[in-house]
Amino acid sequence: MTGRTVSDRVGDWLARFRWPLLLIAGALVALAVAPANRLELERSIESLYAPGDPRLAAYNRSRELFGGDEFVLVAWDQPNPTAPESLDAIAAFAEELSQAPGVNPASTQDLSKVLRPELEPGLKAVVLRRMIPLWEPELLELAEGVIVSADRQTVAVVLRLTAETAGQPVTGPGSRAETFRAIRTLAANHDPPAFVAGEPIQIHDAFEAVEYDGRVLFYVSLALLGAVLLFLLRSLRWVLIPLAVVLAAIVWTRATLELSGLRLSMVSSMLNSLVCIVGVATVMHVALRFRELRRLGGNRDSEVSTINALRETFSQLAAPIFWSCATTAVGFLSLLAADLTPVRSFGLMMGVGAGAVFVSTLSLTPGLALAGGFDSTPRGAPGEGLLGGLLGWGPGAILKYKWPVAVATALLTAFSVAGVLRLKVETDFSKNFKADSEIVRSLDYIEERLGGAGSWEVNLPAPGPGEPLREDYLGRVRKLAAELRALEVGGEPAFTKVVALTDTLDTVPLIGSSVRDRLDQLAEFAPEVEPSLYNPESRRMRIVLRSREQQSSNRKRAVIEQTEALARERFPGTETAEPAAATGLFVLLTYLIESLLRDQIVSFGWAAAGLFGMMWAAFRSFKLAVASMLPNLLPIGLVLGGLGWAGLPVNIGTAMIASVSVGLTVDGNVHYIAAYLRQRRLGKSRREALRIAHGTVGRAMTFAVLALACGFAALTLSQFVPLIYFGALVSLAMVGGLIGDLVLLPLIIGWKKD
Template identity: 35%
Template sequence: MSERIAKLLVQFHLPILLLALIFALLSWPISRQLQLDWKVDGMFPPGHPLVTSYYQLQERFGGNQVALAVYRDPELWDKSGAGLERLAAISDRVSSVPGVSAVLSLAELHEILETLRGPLQLLNIGGPRLPPLLDPDDELAQAFAEVFAGYTHQPNSEYVAIACLLAPPDTLEESSTQGWSSRSAPHAPAAVDSKAGMQHQQTIESLRAVMLDLPSPASEGLVTGEPVLVHDGFQMVQRDGWRLGVISSLLLLVVLLVCFRSLRWTLIPIVVVHWSLLSTQAILVLLGLNLTMVSSTLTAIVTVIGVATSVHLLLKFQQSRRSGATRPEALTATYATLLAPVAWACITDAVGFASLMTADVGPVRDFGLMMAIGSLMVLVAIVLVVPGLALLGRWDTDPHTPKLDLWVRLMLRRILEWILPHRRVGIGILLAITAFGLFGSLRMRVETDFTKNFQASSPIVQGYEVIERELGGAGVWDLMLPAPRGISNEYIAQIDALEQELRALRVDRQEESLALTKVLSIADADLASLSGALLKNLPISARLEGMRRAMPEFTGALLSPLPDASGHRWLRIMLRSRERASAAAKDELIHAVSRKVRDFTHRPAWLELFDAPPPESVVAGYHVMLGALVSSLLQDQWTCFLYATLGIFAVMTLATRSLGLALAAMVPNALPALLVLGTMGWLGMPVNMGAAMIAAVSLGLSVDSSIHYLLHYRRRLRAGDRPLKALRSAQENVGLAAVLATLALIAGFVSLTTSEFVPTVVFGTLASLTMLGGLLGNLVVLPILISPRS
């Protein structure tokens, strides 16, 4: 069958090449429509509880994405009020940024307190007083300052934050509905961009421009928060996509030119790669898929697969030409011999990547599907593109013999001659490495600090460090609790009691202690208002209405004005905690808060506030979502690895028609990934999104060499060679191709280490290590497992 297909490919190479060209021209305009999915909820499966709560938070409180504009002002607490006036001016500029639906800062609070003091100041016969927030004798002002402490400021700290509520990218935010501040009124809402998240991209960049142009002596302006983290991550993905593709292509061009000294046979693999990329991207568009957080590696990995696969064809073609065959004869022999191994190799690549589709993390699932399609399109490109380009014209027709060809073959032969007599020693070392990897993998932990996805020198990390140090913690999350139609003093008292219990919560894990650094709700504002002589005598309904009129930014964010479909209003408690904490401590704190709220809201005193059993409370927010996202990585790692192992074992069994050979092939290719992960466990290196993909991906890629090795071995046996002679032939011929292909793989993956996005760097580094381990496994371990015993 392979020989018949090979003859057809050579005979009709020009029409087939024309077909490939037409397909590329049709794919080009479609592939340009591929977009980047900016939505955080896209990282979770549809219907996930955290996605549901995410949308509920947006629906009930008019959006939940808050960016913090932070700066330092040595005159912030100056008795003259100059620092507060400067803050008001900066808040005005921030609120006028398109995409910012409202702001909340000390400036708004100061303005409200000045308004409240107005009537009282008329009765004050003691002369002028300090501005409210700067007056230690103003009990009302100090009470409200305490409410916002740890959110917009810290007492005696020179750093101050302006909380910016970002308009949801998929809705139009009217400035008068559920806003945080009337300061947002001057600008009209921007039209929704068809590309999700583009509005936030422009908004965040505009906010940064404002914070880089601060009036003196204000300085150190920055913009931070979970939306900014996600924005910067996607920005890096966009930059990496093109840059990494170019770098990997250049590195591979150098490798191929040095090895084969042929421009034609250097360009052929590159054409294979870009044809595969074009067709893959077009298919993704037609399937309605978008690029995701980890998609920056798409171009680089397709480049690696295409070049590595082409190297096997190139070497076989070169060997046939060296033996005296014409170009058509050499190409026919190449395809007749290697079409089946190449096809099985691309299929195993696809199966390895497709196993990632079993992950819970959305970007990992999408990446698996993209790369599975890309692997199969490499196979199509090998069939459609290579014959025509190899036989077209008469310039630079043949690749040269690779430099060090004889030396590499000699080394491979000596390796085989040394390992076969030492089979028992090799198996003992193999078992020791397996135990090391298995026990080390049990010690693996997950990195839940999303800032660790960025280089330590990046502005976003530096901003988070300021928030952690000066403002009580960068982890911002929320509680949503049902509220009766009419808010009563008893309800406010219950909310206050719950907050007191939440503030007392503390989780201790090993030597780490973690607690909530801020608990804020409308109950705190209401209790603070009781410090005012006139306000404390008003009924609760009047106080809340007064706050709604005076502080729409506060009440709109923390208390829904209208009942939802269930007939309930909702109250929001804003929580803050440390971001720089272990995964276990974060997870335990989130669960402790959830348990506390669940127990509290099932007490009789709470239930008596409602006419009917109220809905359950909900924990929500970016902090919880990102924590859950990375916490699922470790489970995904092993789930994907298991599915990849089973899938690739099935493909190997079909390819070799032998359970024994298929099982033997799995050992040297699974072992490097296990060893790398085990080493990470022993060294205490946390698993991030990049490391979570490495086991399944490396298994799928490194097993390619095993397929070529085993099929060559079986082919020589069928030709009448004795097992040892067949093994030597596979070791020298396939081993040479495996060395060059792995060199190409590593060169491609090394390009990923230049990324600004840490998961991409980790993925590139670990992939390079596992590819090198897979090469050693196929040249050392595989011969031990399949060689004759006598």
């Protein structure tokens, strides 16, 4: 047949081979289920930093030198804690906690070990046991703010976790999840109940919430989405088709990632939801276009009529679907320019996901749309006539008042830019959890009773193996520790506790002619003190610091920066020794969001360039490519600017919103311009073509955004605050993209008359 286009042949081929395609797709889904279910979440907070990041390098070096500082605090009310019976109870509970899997029992700290240390039998032990009661005030002062409160009403056990190993399971025996579950069970069963906190457990709870809520609430979202689709399309078949397309695309994507050796991260944990957006938006265009073509055929229920409508639907939409998915994929693949491995992996995952949506749409939809011959055509939604009237009126009204609309757009752009400049970064990791969550209640208790729950350090150059510690060096350490205790930021002390090796040497009456003699004595009843603070082989010493987790981002950064500056002034380093450096999980969590945001600036630029190139390639028009950019980018600016003006800080859930939104707002853009060009080829004027595109594609875009926004409302049920933000902001970005496509595209394209 002459005069048939490639799109016509694609439509014919999909209609003719719909059953084999459906069977092949079903078989591939069945084969992909097992590897898809094996895909795991990477739970390392360090993975959210670039490999060469200096803060990550300092943290890894400290772990090598001092064995890692992943501590868990277990605190409870204990009146009169120095009484013998209290010390017995503390020791018994500390022993129980130390037996939890994944805990290093030799490093457990508790008040009984301070006041009743284990000593080797002998004369020295007898003497020391007699001396310790005389030293009790000094020993309690050392322990204050760590394992006993200033009012002597609260005590804590500090548990040091064993270092994680490569291949350590995420769940089950030998996992951190098992460690924390055991500790929390013991704490809950203690009388009175104890509170459990610490950076490692915060990180664990964050990943648990991301994984559990992301999985469970995704299915809740699908249920809500299905209900809204049923209301809008009034066809059970056309509710099941987009859900089938989405689930198939997700299974294929997850299986591909697992077989490629990739893992999900906190950044990419919302993969399912994002693939859902791309899939539902794509199938909605197919559903409404199929319905329109069926109505043109007289609404007959004959098989020929449905096949013809299906064939023509894909003849018209195959190219826009391809370019929409390809442009989405390129938008996400631009994240490969990022420095952070999880961000690059996320871009690759979503690129694969967009491709999987394209394949699942073309392979599943034709067969599922015609199987059985009943309920094959979507019906009209209540009030759809009113929506159609508004959409048909839209382009004319927009172009009639084009100057006011253009000025309003310019003002919104200025508003967005000003709001973006007001953005603040959330560094209080506890703000990622709801106020009534277990971890926040524990942090509140510990920070109110004991002081800061945030543990970190500043490590310093120190004498090496052949250079014994001398008083002049210890004097410098002593002076720095005193300056840190006196350091104030914002009129308040920077630290709730400063622990240096000199504190013990100065407080406990040790006898010896040299520093080494006194350290050897110290090792007899406190063997953990020296190796936890001094590593002569690597020529480093550290001062351990405690700060409040729950403080403003500006103050937390100021404390870290001023501490490091002060330490480097006192210990600047030499040609053979690195200068002083502040590090720890507290520091990594503080700068985590900034690490993500730095990556987004470059990635967002590449995404915008990639989208422009794809739109130019799709429509072979530089002007249309330029016209498509503002509707895609303005909604993102409005979302970020709105955050800034509302005073809402950027957290893990919002740091990636720009890159995510770039990939999600492009779908309607492609379909709108394709429909406009199709009408222009049929001889319609510019404004008439815009009116028709507005009434057809605009309807599908509105339905898709309405359904998806309702579905994403399920994320507001999450216990993890960033997921709530993510759901709300993605919904806002989609609504903004819809407004941009329905207002700015006709404004830009129709500015000049034919």
